[in-house]
Amino acid sequence: MxxxxxxxxxxxxxxxxxxxxxxxxxxxxxxxxxxxxxxxxxxxxxxxxxxxxxxxxxxxxxxxxxxxxxxxxxxxxxxxxxxxxxxxxxxxxxxxxxxxxxxxxxxxxxxxxxxxxxxxxxxxxxxxxxxxxxxxxxxxxxxxxxxxxxxxxxxxxxxxxxxxxxxxxxxxxxxxxxxxxxxxxxxxxxxxxxxxxxxxxxxxxxxxxxxxxxxxxxxxxxxxxxxxxxxxxxxxxxxxxxxxxxxxxxxxxxxxxxxxxxxxxxxxxxxxxxxxNDKNQKEELETILEFYYNDELIMNGPTSFFKEVISNPTNPNDTDITLSLGDRFTMDDFPNQGDSTRVRVIRMVTQNNFSKVKPTIIKYFLESYDNY
Structure with missing residues (x-):
């Protein structure tokens, strides 16, 4: 073998x-x-x-x-x-x-x-x-x-x-x-x-x-x-x-x-x-968000980036973009420049990392856009 x-x-x-x-x-x-x-x-x-x-x-x-x-x-x-x-x-x-x-x-x-x-x-x-x-x-x-x-x-x-x-x-x-x-x-x-x-x-x-x-x-x-x-x-x-x-x-x-x-x-x-004590410990890396539609990755990046493109329609002052199953939110300039699209989270997967070398990744799977 x-x-x-x-x-x-x-x-x-x-x-x-x-x-x-x-x-x-x-x-x-x-x-x-x-x-x-x-x-x-x-x-x-x-x-x-x-x-x-x-x-x-x-x-x-x-x-x-x-x-x-x-x-x-x-x-x-x-x-x-x-x-x-x-x-x-x-x-x-x-x-x-x-x-x-x-x-x-x-x-x-x-x-x-x-x-x-x-x-x-x-x-x-x-x-x-x-x-x-x-x-x-x-x-x-x-x-x-x-x-x-x-x-x-x-x-x-x-x-x-x-x-x-x-x-x-x-x-x-x-x-x-x-x-x-x-x-x-x-x-x-x-x-x-x-x-x-x-x-x-x-x-x-x-x-x-x-x-x-x-x-x-x-x-x-x-x-x-x-x-x-x-x-x-x-x-x-x-x-x-x-x-x-x-x-x-x-x-x-x-x-x-x-x-x-x-x-x-x-x-x-x-x-x-x-x-x-982690000898190799560095400053904690920013969580990475990945968004999927039909199991296809359509957008990803650190949380700081998505604070600029995602808004909460019920509370525009809400800066916490952590999402849960069923959450509805608006994605600006998505799927095309100038669009403002409402979507819903239907599944999510979190890949935690036990060291500080690799960031935590949260994957969000979105409902079909034309539902709303």
């Missing part, structure tokens, strides 16, 4: 075009795969972390609806089942995140990182009642019963779904959480425990991100180098059997997965304990 490197872009005729800049050796291609492989450990961890947080939000939102509507009849039939479903999803995803975290840290950084992760989870378990309560409740729902037992509807006392302390204590494997449960009220509200657990899961994710940060920065720099080598377009690799088939256009395309690299860059920038 032989390999090449280049980029893909939309040509002037509106079709996707692949430009191969150079052929590379198999060793160079394997090095590329290895460079981006590390980012997959982060990506797996981020996906399960997002699952946990979103499951928690779903349970919290459902609980808030019940609390705010204590007499709502529509919740009578299936409220218990739905509440248990949402909470069980949350509890099982917590277990998945802890298991995945240990495995991914071990694969990414080795045995010492796995042991540090275990130490961190042990600290959270020892220090925080809500953490150990919900971690052990995951075992309870897997091996014993549903966690929510009572639906209270009242205008006087708190309303919603509650766990019965007596039911929980029938389970014999609460370990250190048994003493915690015995001190709780007879009807246990899980809402505040989920609120606390969301914080601890985020703390655990940030712990992992800090450990991965050094190598993630290397991956980010490598991806940025690929973009520069690809003339600031979308870098791609190709593979082909021989020169004859390559010339005949018979090759496989392997795009570089930049989305997860960009996500890692954003997470590092937002980390509470990381100061992210």
């Amino acid at each position: 032989q390999y090449g490197f280049g980029y893909s872009h939309i040509a002037e005729d509106g079709k996707k075009e692949v430009i191969v800049l150079k052929h590379i050796s198999e060793a160079e291609y394997e090095k590329h795969l290895k460079n981006l492989e590390f980012c997959r450990h982060y990506n797996h961890l981020k996906n399960i972390y997002s699952l946990v947080i979103n499951n928690g939000k779903s349970f919290l939102k459902f609980s808030e609806v019940l609390s705010d509507n204590p007499k709502a009849d529509e919740f009578d039939d299936d409220v218990g089942l739905e509440g248990n479903r949402l909470l069980i999803n949350y509890l099982t995803s917590i277990g998945m995140f802890i298991d995945y975290g240990e495995k991914e840290m071990s694969k990414a950084l080795g045995k010492d990182a796995r042991n540090e992760f275990r130490k961190k989870t042990n600290e959270l378990y020892d220090r925080h009642l809500s953490y150990r309560f919900l971690v052990l409740m995951r075992d309870y729902v897997v091996h014993y019963s549903f966690p929510l037992h009572t639906h209270v509807k009242s205008l006087i006392e708190p309303s919603g779904l509650f766990a019965q302390k007596s039911n929980l204590l029938r389970y014999k494997k609460w370990k250190h959480a048994k003493a915690d449960i015995e001190k709780m009220p007879s009807k246990i509200n899980l809402y505040p425990h989920v609120i606390e657990m969301q914080k601890y899961i985020s703390e655990l994710f940030n712990f992992c991100l800090l450990k991965l940060s050094s190598k993630l920065v290397d991956v980010i720099q490598y991806a940025n180098d690929l973009i520069q080598a690809a003339d600031r377009k979308n870098p791609i690799f190709i593979s082909f059997e021989n020169e004859e088939k390559y010339r005949a256009g018979q090759f496989s395309l392997h795009p570089v997965e930049l989305e997860s690299v960009y996500d890692a860059y954003q997470d590092l920038k937002n980390h509470p304990n990381i100061i992210f």
